[in-house]
Structure formats: C-alpha cells, structure tokens
Amino acid sequence: MVVRRAHGRLEPLAALYHRAARGEVAALLDAGVRSMHELLSAVEIVEVSEDAVVAACGGAVFRNVNRPDDLERHRADPCGS
Numbered sequence: 001m002v003v004r005r006a007h008g009r010l011e012p013l014a015a016l017y018h019r020a021a022r023g024e025v026a027a028l029l030d031a032g033v034r035s036m037h038e039l040l041s042a043v044e045i046v047e048v049s050e051d052a053v054v055a056a057c058g059g060a061v062f063r064n065v066n067r068p069d070d071l072e073r074h075r076a077d078p079c080g081s
Contacts, residue, residue: 001043006050006062012036014062015045 003015013036024042028034053061060079065071 001040001045003040003045003047004050004053005047010037010040010045010047012040015040 001015001017001021004011006014021039021043025039028039028042033039050062058079060074060077063070063074065074
C-alpha cells in the first residue's frame with residue numbers, strides 16, 4: 001500500500017490499497033476495529049511525501065471539494081493555478 005505523509009502524519013484516505021490487503025481489512029472489521037491507522041499498522045506500506053506527490057501530480061491533487069461551490073471552483077481551475 002502506498003500512503004502519503006503530510007505534516008508529519010500518515011494520511012490513510014490519501015492512499016492506494018492493494019487488494020491483497022482484503023484479508024487484513026476483513027479481520028480488523030470482524031474484530032470491531034474501524035481505524036484506518038490500525039490498518040496501516042497491520043500491513044506493509046510505502047510512504048510518499050507530500051512534496052513528492054505535488055512534484056509528480058501538482059498541488060491540485062489535494063484540493064478539498066466538499067460543497068457545490070468548491071466543485072465549481074475546481075472545474076474552473078482544475079490544476080489550481
């Protein structure tokens with residue numbers, strides 16, 4: 001699994017998960033564990049820095065889009081220039 005580290009913290013929602021982790025996900029859920037950080041502790045991960053992601057993809061990759069007006073701003077300027 002590939003996980004971004006930003007501001008000193010792992011960002012489990014900004015990650016790529018391999019299907020090989022399904023068994024661990026199922027085991028944690030069956031045990032009542034709902035923490036994404038627990039999942040990261042249970043599987044092998046590769047950390048990628050925020051700087052590396054921005055250098056490869058641009059800063060807009062981390063743009064927060066929660067409301068319709070956020071989406072409109074993103075559509076008007078998708079690369080965040």
